[in-house]
Amino acid sequence: MPSRHASTLPFLTTLLLIVMLPLWVGGCAQRQDTLYQQLGGEPGVAAIVEDFTLRLADDPDIVGFFANSNIDRFVASLEEQLCAISDGPCVYTGPPMDRAHQHMGLTDAHFNAVVAHMQQALIDQGVPSGPRNQLLGRLAQLHGEIMSLQ
Structure with missing residues (x-):
């Protein structure tokens, strides 16, 4: 029983x-996943930055701006910035955008070319349109700072 x-x-x-x-x-x-998670977290951001950096290196109108740059530091700083701006676990410790780009003589054409390279890197890395547009929108908010001292 x-x-x-x-x-x-x-x-x-x-x-x-x-x-x-x-x-x-x-x-x-x-x-809800953060934008950082939707970008693929650390490996996703690293792949986006690598793709983007190679595109900049292949653009004769842009590559000259990096002639005297420490590319490893640029890559690390950009990864940190994308991580922070996409709600990842990073804090951006690089220079403010106005100071980083001062006296470079950037034009809107240069800015637009860089945005196009970032957009294509995101597409080629398989980032869906929603997260891609969110990231580009957040980066677009830096336009004023980047172009302020030109």
Whole structure:
């Protein structure tokens, strides 16, 4: 003869599932990945920056701006900036955009070319249009700082 506790176990298990399932499902449905996570986290950002940097190096109108730059430091700083601007776990410690770009003589054509390279790098790295547009929108907000001392 089964004990009373053995007969209540299936009931309690079912009750627990009924009570907890909406919480588990609801928690999953409400969870939103950060833009950083949608970009692929650290490896995704690193791949985007590598692709983007190679595009800059191949553009004769842009590559000259990096002639006296430490490319490794540029890459690390850009990865840090993209991580921070996309709500990742980083804090950007590089120079302010106005100071980093002062006296470079950038024009809107240069700025637009760099944006086009970033957009193509994001596309080629498989970043979906939603996160891609979010990141480009956040980067576009830097236009005023970048172009302020030109």
